[in-house]
Amino acid sequence: MAVLPPMRGAGTPTRDEGSEAFDRGRSVLGVDPGNDAIDLVQLDDQTMELNMGPQHPSTHGVLRLVLELDGEVVRECRPDIGFLHTGFEKSFESHTWQQCIPFTDRMDYLAPLFNNLGFSLAAERLLGIEVPPRAQYLRVIMCELTRVASHFLWYGTSALDLGATTPFVYAWREREKILDINELISGVRMHTSFIRVGGLLADVPDEFYALVNEVVKTFPSFIDQYELLITKNPIWMDRTRGLGVLSPDDAMAYGATGPTLRGSGIPYDLRKAQPYSSYDHFDFDIPIGSHGDVYDRYLVRMREARESIKIIGQAMASLPGGPVNTSDRKVALPPRNEINTSMESLIHHFKLVTEGFHVPHGQVYQAIESPRGELGFYIVSTGGNRPYRCKVRAPSFSNLSALPHMVRNELIADVVAVIGSIDIVLGDVDR
Amino acid sequence: MLSRELPLAVISVDEEVGELTILVHVEHLIGALTLLRDHADALYRVPVFVTAVDWPDREPAAPRFDVVYQLRSIEHNDECRLIVQVPEDAPRLPSAERVFAGMDWHERETFDLFGIEFTDHHDLHRILLPEDWVGHPLRKDYVSFGEPVAFTHNLEWALPAAERPRDMPGESR
Numbered sequence: 267m268a269v270l271p272p273m274r275g276a277g278t279p280t281r282d283e284g285s286e287a288f289d290r291g292r293s294v295l296g297v298d299p300g301n302d303a304i305d306l307v308q309l310d311d312q313t314m315e316l317n318m319g320p321q322h323p324s325t326h327g328v329l330r331l332v333l334e335l336d337g338e339v340v341r342e343c344r345p346d347i348g349f350l351h352t353g354f355e356k357s358f359e360s361h362t363w364q365q366c367i368p369f370t371d372r373m374d375y376l377a378p379l380f381n382n383l384g385f386s387l388a389a390e391r392l393l394g395i396e397v398p399p400r401a402q403y404l405r406v407i408m409c410e411l412t413r414v415a416s417h418f419l420w421y422g423t424s425a426l427d428l429g430a431t432t433p434f435v436y437a438w439r440e441r442e443k444i445l446d447i448n449e450l451i452s453g454v455r456m457h458t459s460f461i462r463v464g465g466l467l468a469d470v471p472d473e474f475y476a477l478v479n480e481v482v483k484t485f486p487s488f489i490d491q492y493e494l495l496i497t498k499n500p501i502w503m504d505r506t507r508g509l510g511v512l513s514p515d516d517a518m519a520y521g522a523t524g525p526t527l528r529g530s531g532i533p534y535d536l537r538k539a540q541p542y543s544s545y546d547h548f549d550f551d552i553p554i555g556s557h558g559d560v561y562d563r564y565l566v567r568m569r570e571a572r573e574s575i576k577i578i579g580q581a582m583a584s585l586p587g588g589p590v591n592t593s594d595r596k597v598a599l600p601p602r603n604e605i606n607t608s609m610e611s612l613i614h615h616f617k618l619v620t621e622g623f624h625v626p627h628g629q630v631y632q633a634i635e636s637p638r639g640e641l642g643f644y645i646v647s648t649g650g651n652r653p654y655r656c657k658v659r660a661p662s663f664s665n666l667s668a669l670p671h672m673v674r675n676e677l678i679a680d681v682v683a684v685i686g687s688i689d690i691v692l693g694d695v696d697r
Numbered sequence: 698m699l700s701r702e703l704p705l706a707v708i709s710v711d712e713e714v715g716e717l718t719i720l721v722h723v724e725h726l727i728g729a730l731t732l733l734r735d736h737a738d739a740l741y742r743v744p745v746f747v748t749a750v751d752w753p754d755r756e757p758a759a760p761r762f763d764v765v766y767q768l769r770s771i772e773h774n775d776e777c778r779l780i781v782q783v784p785e786d787a788p789r790l791p792s793a794e795r796v797f798a799g800m801d802w803h804e805r806e807t808f809d810l811f812g813i814e815f816t817d818h819h820d821l822h823r824i825l826l827p828e829d830w831v832g833h834p835l836r837k838d839y840v841s842f843g844e845p846v847a848f849t850h851n852l853e854w855a856l857p858a859a860e861r862p863r864d865m866p867g868e869s870r
Contacts, residue, residue, distance in 0.1 A: 348825035521799030657748040667802040
């Protein structure tokens with residue numbers, strides 16, 4: 267089989283050997299299957315199947331696409347996913363509620379705190395507890411920092427896909443500062459598990475305030491720099507404008523959410539529409555696009571990052587004091603000094619550590635606005651110390667399902683731009 | 698609204714932690730979804746997800762699987778959840794992909810992980826797991842982890858998979 271340029275007329279993906287498309291290609295060519303290495307027969311009215319990925323730098327993870335090409339034009343695109351499927355939903359069912367939190371980190375690994383938050387909010391709604399205001403504000407601050415980090419990473423890698431190397435280096439430099447904050451508050455840079463059911467891992471250390479205030483102060487000018495690099499760059503504009511257009515109706519029909527939906531001009535943001543975790547206390551705008559193309563999604567993300575920094579600034583300015591965990595001793599561990607003096611607290615501590623808390627019977631769907639869109643947790647509880655069923659509604663999954671629609675009749679070189687623009691994380695798609 | 702327009706479709710309506718759950722007859726599912734999408738009072742035009750919940754221990758008469766459809770209305774800023782029950786011996790129901798294009802992949806995922814068939818789906822095959830995978834992992838009777846070592850306290854693990862009791866020591870670890 268040809269290693270480099272795939273032959274015209276024959277299916278090439280190695281995993282598809284023996285598949286219908288592969289055999290069809292061969293029979294049209296009249297190729298002996300045992301000896302089909304080189305064949306330059308030109309056929310008219312014949313499309314070519316091209317395998318892209320899973321190990322491809324521009325698919326942002328292990329995504330495989332089978333593209334049906336007519337010349338350089340994509341006639342059909344069939345995504346093949348599941349390479350990162352880990353069965354987290356099954357694992358949830360055999361772990362206590364609090365033990366599920368580290369799993370959630372590892373789904374959308376570029377926005378782990380959002381997954382923590384979604385799961386915690388869903389469990390808290392079933393439990394009927396409210397976390398203290400300080401915890402809610404810190405959750406908002408950390409989530410918005412993560413959103414900025416995620417959008418920066420997206421900016422760097424997407425620009426890199428289209429040949430711009432500088433943005434990548436700049437964006438990662440600033441993302442690093444946010445990862446430093448993660449490390450400061452939780453000890454790890456990515457899979458923090460900082461947000462727990464009932465509150466937070468711990469209160470933030472004193473150094474936290476200076477670092478976050480620095481972010482609030484300096485990041486708007488960094489975003490100015492980023493925009494200076496590519497927003498008006500003729501190459502970037504030529505490559506992205508009018509490409510991968512998703513109409514508002516199609517965006518809704520495919521269940522696209524987040525910047526992909528807002529790029530199509532629908533101002534729907536769960537932080538405004540169904541405020542959770544005190545988002546209604548903050549003043550921010552929902553940026554939307556007008557054409558629904560790759561360029562609009564880029565503009566929406568850059569403006570969203572600015573709005574996030576606005577939110578962080580407001581939250582830091584009015585950060586309330588007090589505890590960061592619920593006072594409900596059936597859910598959150600009692601403080602250390604209480605355990606020494608109170609028998610009741612000792613029992614609670616023992617029960618929470620050994621078997622975890624029990625969540626009342628019921629079902630709940632809690633959706634939050636992650637950097638990629640609507641991240642939802644549908645949880646069914648039968649009153650046990652483990653979720654009976656936990657379905658993760660991953661934004662990347664639905665957004666990616668609209669990809670074939672977006673790349674149909676576009677050029678093959680533009681497929682990477684469109685994949686970049688929907689900002690998928692394959693851990694989130696496959697779970 | 699649904700019980701007014703399609704009274705035959707609705708079995709029960711339930712509200713829990715502020716969320717609406719409607720239990721619907723399977724033969725009226727597509728009608729109900731279409732109505733919820735198009736009716737001016739509903740306009741649930743965004744398919745949020747499709748999934749299933751396995752209840753193997755229900756009374757014998759009750760169907761084993763709940764298939765869950767979550768819909769969102771951007772116009773009315775509202776969500777609702779439809780549940781359809783399908784039995785274990787015939788786990789199939791009509792596909793909703795013609796009502797919502799976005800349900801295509803979610804139905805494939807439900808098929809993949811639960812083995813529930815969506816009858817007129819255009820391309821129903823596994824989506825997350827490899828094509829040659831055996832079984833449907835999110836069913837409760839699918840044992841989720843590999844081959845544990847059988848000690849004296851869990852000798853049941855030495856049995857072939859089919860002969861193992863349903864609840865076994867160590868399963869939660």
